[in-house]
Amino acid sequence: MATSIREQFRVTKKTEIKDENAALKPLSSGDKAADKVTVQTLALQIAEQQAMLYASHSKKVLVVLQGMDTSGKDGTVNGVFGSVNPEGIRVISYKAPSPLELQHDYLWRIHQQVPKQGELAVFNRSHYEDVLITRVHDWIDAAEAKRRYGHINDFERMLSETGTVVLKFFLHISKEEQRSRLQERVDDPNKHWKFDVQDLEERKSWDDYQKVYLQAIQATDTDHAPWYVIPANSKTHRNLAIANIVLETLQGMKLAYPPAKKELAGLKVS
Incomplete structure (x- = not known):
């Protein structure tokens, strides 16, 4: 039996996050140019699936995008979901918690943004920041991280059991690729708005981030909320892989438009 694209990128206990794997392009x-056309075709098919999701107003989809700075979270939103009707999609970008958010548990602000019926929500960064940057900088210890993994697994199981399909993507770029992308932002005045000096500070903890990412992914990969590790040095291949997985998942949901209304049969609009 042929391996599905989802299975090809699905994390396993043997998964490793190595720089050399970030450049792989198994779907290319x-x-x-041809691959970009394929991505556009897949994006249109995703849009059609989302139209049925929105029309049926029953199921929900949550896509989580995580990765180091410059890994392509914004590019994925544009390339994979850019053809979806804005009525049926919502993109949420998470920054540092506000003073109000800090007065609640760390999942409080997340729960407010989960998708409603008929909606596809995309988290650009997510609740995983609370077991990533917090762990790298020792704001929480290993015991607290383990507790939070349990919280997250319970939270995502609840979402699944109440009708939300959860997909989680780690956009895996190499350290050299990040250097190149950061330098491009510095060199191009039109991209200065994308550059944050703090990114350079976080880059100093590159190895720690790779270690903590793998720990978090392994601890929270479940059948109801699977993780996919996507080689992302190639922006086109990144979008190709994610678009295939999203479309494969949506098609597996057996979405359809609501049944035709019998009372409209033969109706003539004057």
């Missing part, structure tokens, strides 16, 4: 045709 070898023709970048």
